[in-house]
Amino acid sequence: MRIGIDVGGTKIAAGLVSESGRVITRKKVKTEVRKGYPSVRDQIHRLVRALFSEAGNRAGNIERIGIACAGQIDQRTHTILFSPNLNWSNVPLKHDIEAATGIETFVENDVNAGTYGEWKFGFHGESSNVVGIFIGTGIGGGLILNGRLFRGSLGVGGELGHITLNPHGYLCNCGNRGCFEAYCGGSYIVSRVKERLARGYRGKLWDIVEGRVDGLHTGHIEEAYLSGDDLCTEVWREVVEYLGAALQSIANLLNPELIIFSGGVVAGAKRLIDDARLVMERRAMQASIAGLKIERARLGDDATLLGAAFVMDE
Numbered sequence: 566m567r568i569g570i571d572v573g574g575t576k577i578a579a580g581l582v583s584e585s586g587r588v589i590t591r592k593k594v595k596t597e598v599r600k601g602y603p604s605v606r607d608q609i610h611r612l613v614r615a616l617f618s619e620a621g622n623r624a625g626n627i628e629r630i631g632i633a634c635a636g637q638i639d640q641r642t643h644t645i646l647f648s649p650n651l652n653w654s655n656v657p658l659k660h661d662i663e664a665a666t667g668i669e670t671f672v673e674n675d676v677n678a679g680t681y682g683e684w685k686f687g688f689h690g691e692s693s694n695v696v697g698i699f700i701g702t703g704i705g706g707g708l709i710l711n712g713r714l715f716r717g718s719l720g721v722g723g724e725l726g727h728i729t730l731n732p733h734g735y736l737c738n739c740g741n742r743g744c745f746e747a748y749c750g751g752s753y754i755v756s757r758v759k760e761r762l763a764r765g766y767r768g769k770l771w772d773i774v775e776g777r778v779d780g781l782h783t784g785h786i787e788e789a790y791l792s793g794d795d796l797c798t799e800v801w802r803e804v805v806e807y808l809g810a811a812l813q814s815i816a817n818l819l820n821p822e823l824i825i826f827s828g829g830v831v832a833g834a835k836r837l838i839d840d841a842r843l844v845m846e847r848r849a850m851q852a853s854i855a856g857l858k859i860e861r862a863r864l865g866d867d868a869t870l871l872g873a874a875f876v877m878d879e
C-alpha cells in the first residue's frame with residue numbers, strides 16, 4: 566500500500582492507495598495556510614498517522630508516501646522552492662515527513678502528479694506523448710514525453726500556463742505579459758468581466774447572475790456568450806481564440822497523441838474545448854494534429870492523489 570496526499574490551498578486530501586491504484590480510504594482536512602508551514606506539515610503528518618491505523622497500525626504496511634502540492638519543486642534537493650498558494654518558500658517537506666514517519670517520501674508538483682495519475686489510471690497508460698492542461702483560477706501543465714513524466718533540468722519545467730501568447734498582452738501574476746494563463750485562467754477572465762460590470766455594463770449576463778456579481782464564474786460567462794450577451798461574446802471569443810492558439814503551439818511543438826483537460830473552468834464549460842479545438846485545427850500544421858485526441862479528465866480529484874502515490878517510480 567501507499568499513501569497519496571494532495572495539498573491544496575483550501576484542503577488537504579489524503580488516501581490509502583493499493584498497488585493497483587485503488588483508493589481504499591480517504592481523509593480530508595482544511596489547510597491551515599495562515600498558520601504557516603510547520604502547522605500544515607503537522608496536519609500532513611496527522612493524516613499519515615490516521616491512514617497508518619487504517620492500514621493495520623503498522624508503518625511497515627506502507628511502502629511509500631507521495632505528496633503533491635502547487636509550486637516549484639527542486640527535484641535535486643526535494644525542496645519546495647516556492648508555492649504561492651501555500652505561501653511557502655524553500656521548505657524541506659520530503660525531509661520532514663521522512664524524519665517523522667521513517668517512510669520514503671516523494672514530493673511532486675500537483676499538475677505533474679495529476680497528469681501522471683490521469684494518464685496512468687484514467688487512461689490506463691495509453692499513448693506515450695500526453696499533455697495535461699489544468700484550467701482553474703490559473704493554468705498548470707504536465708507533460709508525459711516518450712512515456713515518462715518530463716520535468717526539465719531542475720524539475721520546474723512544463724509551465725504551460727506561462728508560455729507567452731502575446732508579448733504586449735494582459736499582465737500575468739507571474740510578472741510577464743501575455744501568458745496563456747492571463748488570457749484563459751478563470752480568475753483573469755472573471756476579473757475582466759467584473760471590471761466592465763463595475764463600470765455599469767448590464768445585459769443578459771446581469772439576468773443570468775441575477776445581479777449577484779460576487780458569485781460570477783466562467784460558466785456564467787460562457788452561458789451568457791451562448792445566449793448572445795455582447796460583453797461575454799467579446800470576452801469569451803478571446804478566451805476561445807487564445808486557448809486554440811495555445812493548443813496549436815503545444816501541438817506543433819510536441820506532436821502529442823493525447824491532451825487531457827481538467828480543472829474548474831473546463832468542468833463548468835459546455836463548448837469551450839470543442840470551440841478551441843476548431844481554432845487549433847485552423848491554425849496548426851496538419852501533421853502535428855493528425856490523430857490527436859483531446860479529452861476531459863476522468864478521475865476528478867483522485868488523479869492528483871494517485872499520481873502523487875505512484876509518480877515517484879519514474
Ligand SMILES: [Zn+2]
Pocket residue numbers: 726727737738739740741744746747
Ligand atoms: Zn505568467
